[in-house]
Amino acid sequence: MRHIAIIGSGPAGYYSAEALQKQDDGIRIDIIDRMPVPYGLIRFGVAPDHQSIKAVYKRYEKVALSDEVRFVGNVLVGRDVSMAELLDLYDAIILATGAPEDRPLDIPGGDLPGVIGSAAFVGWYNGHPDFAALDPPLDVSAAAVIGNGNVALDVARILSKTPAEFVGSDIVAHAFEALGNSAIRNIHVLGRRGPHQIAMTPKELGELGHLEDAVPKVDPADFPPPDGDAALEPGLRKSVAHLRDFAGLQPGERRKTILFDFFARPVRIEGEGKAERMIVERTRLDEGKAAVGTGETYEIDCGLVVTCIGYRTPPIEGVPYEADLGRFANENGLISPGLYCVGWARRGPTGTIGTNRPDGYEVAEKIAAEVRGGDKPGGAGLDRLLGARKVRVVTFSDWQRIEAAEAARARQGSPREKFVDIDEMLGLCR
Numbered sequence: 001m002r003h004i005a006i007i008g009s010g011p012a013g014y015y016s017a018e019a020l021q022k023q024d025d026g027i028r029i030d031i032i033d034r035m036p037v038p039y040g041l042i043r044f045g046v047a048p049d050h051q052s053i054k055a056v057y058k059r060y061e062k063v064a065l066s067d068e069v070r071f072v073g074n075v076l077v078g079r080d081v082s083m084a085e086l087l088d089l090y091d092a093i094i095l096a097t098g099a100p101e102d103r104p105l106d107i108p109g110g111d112l113p114g115v116i117g118s119a120a121f122v123g124w125y126n127g128h129p130d131f132a133a134l135d136p137p138l139d140v141s142a143a144a145v146i147g148n149g150n151v152a153l154d155v156a157r158i159l160s161k162t163p164a165e166f167v168g169s170d171i172v173a174h175a176f177e178a179l180g181n182s183a184i185r186n187i188h189v190l191g192r193r194g195p196h197q198i199a200m201t202p203k204e205l206g207e208l209g210h211l212e213d214a215v216p217k218v219d220p221a222d223f224p225p226p227d228g229d230a231a232l233e234p235g236l237r238k239s240v241a242h243l244r245d246f247a248g249l250q251p252g253e254r255r256k257t258i259l260f261d262f263f264a265r266p267v268r269i270e271g272e273g274k275a276e277r278m279i280v281e282r283t284r285l286d287e288g289k290a291a292v293g294t295g296e297t298y299e300i301d302c303g304l305v306v307t308c309i310g311y312r313t314p315p316i317e318g319v320p321y322e323a324d325l326g327r328f329a330n331e332n333g334l335i336s337p338g339l340y341c342v343g344w345a346r347r348g349p350t351g352t353i354g355t356n357r358p359d360g361y362e363v364a365e366k367i368a369a370e371v372r373g374g375d376k377p378g379g380a381g382l383d384r385l386l387g388a389r390k391v392r393v394v395t396f397s398d399w400q401r402i403e404a405a406e407a408a409r410a411r412q413g414s415p416r417e418k419f420v421d422i423d424e425m426l427g428l429c430r
């Protein structure tokens with residue numbers, strides 16, 4: 001018998017479990033998560049109005065319900081059990097901890113109230129217990145969203161939607177209510193480079209053209225000559241085509257505007273004890289790639305700033321870490337004998353959910369080739385240790401009780417109303 005522990009129950013964790021489970025019967029897999037609920041990024045990262053993407057959890061559920069796999073929730077590595085103890089208990093450990101921390105925006109005023117990282121803001125509208133009390137300032141007329149990736153798109157779209165457009169989503173009640181009362185009318189999306197350098201994908205960008213009460217706006221002067229679009233890779237070409245369409249849209253009756261500020265680098269955020277405006281420097285492209293400042297600045301009024309400039313994996317004591325890349329130091333997923341990483345913890349925060357699948361399968365093959373079963377106790381040893389420490393472990397059937405209660409109290413048309421308080425969740429467990 002080989003005993004494997006996977007830390008993190010998001011996509012990378014479950015794809016790894018799925019791949020390992022397919023290999024042979026002589027394996028036991030514990031998926032450990034600090035939350036009492038599984039699925040990580042699917043629950044707390046994927047936008048609540050993207051239920052078709054969230055539906056991938058059904059695939060993970062099948063894995064979770066198999067005999068070889070256990071969910072060990074509400075267990076924080078480093079608090080309830082140490083990495084050294086896990087390495088003694090299991091034949092191999094896979095770190096699938098994702099990248100839940102924001103890369104900091106290192107500019108003056110970046111720490112003013114009202115400046116919020118996307119991990120916190122997305123966590124807030126997705127019901128992450130750590131961010132349920134965030135209370136972002138929505139009583140202001142304008143917001144700035146920094147970054148030109150898909151997370152910036154998610155944030156701009158969520159800030160723009162009407163309550164009716166959230167029907168069918170699982171946006172949590174506190175965010176649904178606060179966004180319904182929001183005074184925000186202008187949402188600036190700032191990219192330090194131009195339309196040809198965006199990291200947004202076409203389907204997600206195209207959604208902005210079909211909002212009930214918001215219209216995207218692009219300055220035609222920001223585009224390079226149209227004949228350059230042909231040389232772009234197909235996805236980016238489609239995205240740029242959306243931006244060109246946006247440049248011709250009229251607001252009509254729509255009250256909100258999503259303004260794409262290209263060639264715009266935030267220099268500092270100012271305000272009396274809170275964010276009120278941002279000073280932005282215009283940039284130009286150096287040799288078609290890097291953004292360089294032109295020295296020309298302008299001001300954006302914004303009482304809310306959401307930074308969507310990428311994430312990083314939190315380090316774990318004793319595990320080699322590449323601080324500049326925000327991920328564990330690894331070679332094709334191997335950190336050290338018996339210790340592996342997958343997903344964003346391995347690659348850094350890039351790629352879609354599906355990108356984690358090959359990672360999981362690759363690491364499972366490595367483990368098959370490199371890890372032999374021995375006399376380590378695996379899950380039985382972990383249970384003894386956590387029991388002695390009186391850690392309140394949440395099992396998968398406990399989670400199913402929480403899940404049923406969330407479905408039972410859902411708003412009409414919504415699949416669930418998430419619990420955002422850990423004690424409340426624990427109260428539902430056996």
Ligand code: NAP
Nearest residue numbers: 147148149150151152192193199308309310349350351352
């Ligand atoms: P991302 O795609 O890497 O985009 C980060 C953006 O931040 C880039 O435009 C980058 O600009 C900008 N940036 C970085 N540092 C900056 C700074 N100091 N000042 C100003 N701008 C800065 O990251 P993400 O949006 O967080 O997304 C993470 C991953 O999740 C991506 O792979 C994304 O596709 C995926 N995702 C997918 C979906 C979906 O499929 N629906 C939804 C959400 C996220 P430069 O290019 O100039 O560096």
